[in-house]
Amino acid sequence: MLVIQDLYKQFGSLVAVNEFNLRVETGETVVLMGPSGCGKSTAIRTINRLIEPDRGSIMLNDSNIIAMEPDELRQARKRIGFVFQHFNLIGRLSALENVMLGLVMSGVERKNAESRAADSLCKVGLDNHLDHKPDQLSGGQQQRVGIARALAYEPELMLWDEPTASLDPILVREVLVVMEELARFRSSTMIVVTHELPFALRVADRIVLMDHGRIVEEGKPSQVFVSPISDIGKRYKELIEYQMNTSAQSLSGKP
Ligand SMILES: Nc1ncnc2c1ncn2[C@@H]1O[C@H](COP(=O)(O)OP(=O)(O)O)[C@@H](O)[C@H]1O
Ligand SMILES: [Mg+2]
Numbered sequence: 001m002l003v004i005q006d007l008y009k010q011f012g013s014l015v016a017v018n019e020f021n022l023r024v025e026t027g028e029t030v031v032l033m034g035p036s037g038c039g040k041s042t043a044i045r046t047i048n049r050l051i052e053p054d055r056g057s058i059m060l061n062d063s064n065i066i067a068m069e070p071d072e073l074r075q076a077r078k079r080i081g082f083v084f085q086h087f088n089l090i091g092r093l094s095a096l097e098n099v100m101l102g103l104v105m106s107g108v109e110r111k112n113a114e115s116r117a118a119d120s121l122c123k124v125g126l127d128n129h130l131d132h133k134p135d136q137l138s139g140g141q142q143q144r145v146g147i148a149r150a151l152a153y154e155p156e157l158m159l160w161d162e163p164t165a166s167l168d169p170i171l172v173r174e175v176l177v178v179m180e181e182l183a184r185f186r187s188s189t190m191i192v193v194t195h196e197l198p199f200a201l202r203v204a205d206r207i208v209l210m211d212h213g214r215i216v217e218e219g220k221p222s223q224v225f226v227s228p229i230s231d232i233g234k235r236y237k238e239l240i241e242y243q244m245n246t247s248a249q250s251l252s253g254k255p
Helices: 038-044 070-077 095-105 109-123 137-152 167-185 197-203 231-252
Strands: 002-009 013-022 028-034 053-061 080-083 157-161 189-193 206-210 214-219
Touching: 013 038, 013 109, 013 167, 028 197, 038 053, 038 157, 038 189, 080 137, 095 137, 109 197, 137 167, 157 197, 167 189, 167 197, 197 231, 206 231, 214 231
Parallel strands: 028 189, 028 206, 080 157, 157 189
Antiparallel strands: 002 013, 002 053, 206 214
């Protein structure tokens, strides 16, 4: 279980995250949404201290990540997978080697790292692409390597920061399919920052909406997107209705 309390982060005079409190149950999938610049990345990056918050506590199964010394933090980070918008694969390494690299660097014996890397590439549907270099893979496949890299640690917590945002629209689906499968069939707890509404509607156990650094609303998709109480929630509801209406009209050939 992950419990974030009173998280606060300021950049200069700009308050990026404020009074952020969130509790995520083991195995739960939380989708974090909100307008660009509202503090989603800052909030999610403080969880493994890629960004150091100014104050707050982050308890992952009873240990406070914020209070950890560097050695302890390194150990804790192995339990937390992070998938970024930009996948930052190493161009001269194959998919398999890209996934192995972190494992080997963290002390996993080479043979073992290789089999774990092959397993996780298999889980994202890339078992036939182990030897491909990044430039021989599509953007969607590269991001799936990024996902496999996080999965290789069998993390108890997976953090996703707009994993489909830099992909060609036509490649987004294959990544969402993998994400959905992981959310449904793995026991990892997940926090997913995404603007993909259909994914949020289908997969989220809970939607958390942020605005100006704060959580302004949370609940099941059927609650937040149907009877929202926040301005942001109302805007998402309008967007969903608009998208459903325009799709229905185009399909029926009406203007
Ligand atoms: N390293 C930084 N230095 C200064 N300002 C930052 C930094 N990172 C983020 N910010 C600012 O903090 C606010 C929240 O940013 P971010 O967490 O990236 O939002 P989101 O992910 O929701 O788009 C924005 O106004 C952004 O410009
Ligand atoms: Mg962001």
